Amino acid sequence: MTSHNKMPDALRTQIAQLGSTLSLEQIIATKALYLPGAPSQDSTTCLETRDLAYGTHERHRLDLFQPAGHLAEKPPIVIFVHGGGFVAGSKGHPSDPFYSNVGRWAARQGFIGVVMNYRLAPNYRYPAGKEDIHMAIRWLVDNPSIHGGDTTRIVLWGQSAGAVHVAGFVAEHCSAGGPVSSAIMMSGLYDLTTLAHSEREAAYFGEDTSQFASQSPLPKLLDAKIPLLFTVSELDPPNFQQQAKELLDQFFERNGCWPPMHFLAGHNHISPIFQVGAEFDSFSEELHNFITTTPAFQA
Incomplete structure (x- = not known):
C-alpha cells in the first residue's frame, strides 16, 4: 500500500533533494x-503532563497527552517510542514540537498519548529497550487514575530504533493475551542475521554473530496475535529497505500474503514522524483507521 496524499509538490522536491543517506544534517534539514x-x-x-517517572533511571520518563474536556469512555492509550540509532534521541520538551507532535495528535484524536524515553546504548544494551517498554506499560496499567486511559487497549508505536524495541517487545509478549492491542513499526530492523550492521547496532546488540538470531524479533514477531502495521519510506537508507523486504518475504512464506505494509512515497527516514499532526500529514489517516478498527478497540 502506498501513502502519498496531501504532500505538497514543493515539499516532496525538498525532501528528495536531501537524499536517502541518514545523517544529522539530513535530520536537522528535514525538521x-x-x-x-x-x-x-x-x-x-x-x-x-511532562516527565512522569515510570522507573528509577533518569531516562525512565514519559510525557502524557490527554484530550481536554469530558470523555464519555476510557480512550485507548497510544505509546510512541522514538528513534535515535539506539544511542541517542529524546521524547522532547515543551519548546520543541518533536516528538510532542505525536502525543498531541493522539490526544486530538480522542486517545491518550504517551511519548517515552528509554535507556540508551552503549551503557544499556539489548534487551534494555524492550524491557523499558514493558516497564512503561506496567506503570500505565498500575496507575489508571493518572492517565484515565483504557489499559486493555494499549497501542505501541515505534520508529527506527524505537520500532526495533517495539518489535522486540511484541515478539516476546504478544503471542497470547495482554494489554497491548496492536502495534505500529515504522522503518524498523527485524532480522539481525541478514542486516548490514553499523556501529549503532553494534553498540546495542554487540558484535557476537552467534547471538544475532536469538536477538532478532523475526520470526517470533510473526507469531504475534495482535494486529501489526509496518511502514518503509521511499528514501529510507538501503538497510531499512532490505529489512522491509526480509519482513515481507518471511511473512509471505508463513502466511501466503503480505503484512499490512505502507510504502511512504516521497518520504525519507525521519519525515513521516515529523509530519504527524501537520496540515499536510500524509499518513495519520491510515494510523487513525488502524488504531480504531482493531478488534481490541471495538471490544
Missing part, C-alpha cells in the same frame, strides 16, 4: 521543513 506546520501546545484540546 526545519516541518517545523512551521508542527502542532503547538493548545490546552483547549490537549492537556500535557
Whole structure:
C-alpha cells in the first residue's frame, strides 16, 4: 500500500533533494521543513503532563497527552517510542514540537498519548529497550487514575530504533493475551542475521554473530496475535529497505500474503514522524483507521 496524499509538490522536491543517506544534517534539514506546520501546545484540546517517572533511571520518563474536556469512555492509550540509532534521541520538551507532535495528535484524536524515553546504548544494551517498554506499560496499567486511559487497549508505536524495541517487545509478549492491542513499526530492523550492521547496532546488540538470531524479533514477531502495521519510506537508507523486504518475504512464506505494509512515497527516514499532526500529514489517516478498527478497540 502506498501513502502519498496531501504532500505538497514543493515539499516532496525538498525532501528528495536531501537524499536517502541518514545523517544529522539530513535530520536537522528535514525538521526545519516541518517545523512551521508542527502542532503547538493548545490546552483547549490537549492537556500535557511532562516527565512522569515510570522507573528509577533518569531516562525512565514519559510525557502524557490527554484530550481536554469530558470523555464519555476510557480512550485507548497510544505509546510512541522514538528513534535515535539506539544511542541517542529524546521524547522532547515543551519548546520543541518533536516528538510532542505525536502525543498531541493522539490526544486530538480522542486517545491518550504517551511519548517515552528509554535507556540508551552503549551503557544499556539489548534487551534494555524492550524491557523499558514493558516497564512503561506496567506503570500505565498500575496507575489508571493518572492517565484515565483504557489499559486493555494499549497501542505501541515505534520508529527506527524505537520500532526495533517495539518489535522486540511484541515478539516476546504478544503471542497470547495482554494489554497491548496492536502495534505500529515504522522503518524498523527485524532480522539481525541478514542486516548490514553499523556501529549503532553494534553498540546495542554487540558484535557476537552467534547471538544475532536469538536477538532478532523475526520470526517470533510473526507469531504475534495482535494486529501489526509496518511502514518503509521511499528514501529510507538501503538497510531499512532490505529489512522491509526480509519482513515481507518471511511473512509471505508463513502466511501466503503480505503484512499490512505502507510504502511512504516521497518520504525519507525521519519525515513521516515529523509530519504527524501537520496540515499536510500524509499518513495519520491510515494510523487513525488502524488504531480504531482493531478488534481490541471495538471490544
